[in-house]
Amino acid sequence: RNMDVCLQLFCCCCRQEEPEKNPLISETLQYFNQLVKRKRAEATNLWNEPVDSTHMERDDDRELYNLLQKRAKLRRGSEGYRRLSFDISAHRQIRREVKDRWKHILEALGFSAEADGLLTVTSTMSYSSLRHPQQARALLTSLATETSLFDRHCSPPERYLFVLDRLVVLDVGDDFLSAARRYYPLEEDEAPHSEEEPFSEEAILVTLSPGPELPKGVEEEEEEEEEVAEEVDEDTLLAKLME
Numbered sequence: 001r002n003m004d005v006c007l008q009l010f011c012c013c014c015r016q017e018e019p020e021k022n023p024l025i026s027e028t029l030q031y032f033n034q035l036v037k038r039k040r041a042e043a044t045n046l047w048n049e050p051v052d053s054t055h056m057e058r059d060d061d062r063e064l065y066n067l068l069q070k071r072a073k074l075r076r077g078s079e080g081y082r083r084l085s086f087d088i089s090a091h092r093q094i095r096r097e098v099k100d101r102w103k104h105i106l107e108a109l110g111f112s113a114e115a116d117g118l119l120t121v122t123s124t125m126s127y128s129s130l131r132h133p134q135q136a137r138a139l140l141t142s143l144a145t146e147t148s149l150f151d152r153h154c155s156p157p158e159r160y161l162f163v164l165d166r167l168v169v170l171d172v173g174d175d176f177l178s179a180a181r182r183y184y185p186l187e188e189d190e191a192p193h194s195e196e197e198p199f200s201e202e203a204i205l206v207t208l209s210p211g212p213e214l215p216k217g218v219e220e221e222e223e224e225e226e227e228v229a230e231e232v233d234e235d236t237l238l239a240k241l242m243e
Contacts, residue, residue, distance in 0.1 A: 046095035048157035050121050064091045101149050105179045121159040136164040139173050147180045
């Protein structure tokens, strides 16, 4: 009987002991969790210069990044938080609309199934990976000057240079340009100005705030997707894992 009691006590102690955590596994899971969050943030913000991890090189990227930084310091639900959320949503909407135009053209060219993949651009890419950089650059310049795909008051987003490089590899770069001219031609008021008539800075200012409140639930969804204020240092994390 005493033996039975001892066995029961031993089994209870074994069940209560927690397995020892492996630090390597813990860091690996943390790394992949941060990587997933960053990719989700990139897909949400659609950085126009994806290779720039600081988001400081382009004015439009810097403006969006600074808005995200400011909002991260405010209490969720406050008036300031809601106002910044509206400004952030306005910036993101402009970028989504550009991406939707590109998707529309790709689908018209028969790439419905491949459109999302062709349009995916992440911070892991580099200019050295471009196979036809000169042709892609020439197409991007033509799209910016001969179509209404982009905002004419800003330089075309560099992210689409990578997309065009893929299209050149597929031998449909010129077809895409032709389709873009057909589906998104320049409007008369968008025709290039002569040198005697430079753009007026006052004419292109856009006020994004204050604005109406976002629909209920939008703030929470976007905040879960972004968490972009902190970028993952992949080299540091990978070095730890290798150690």
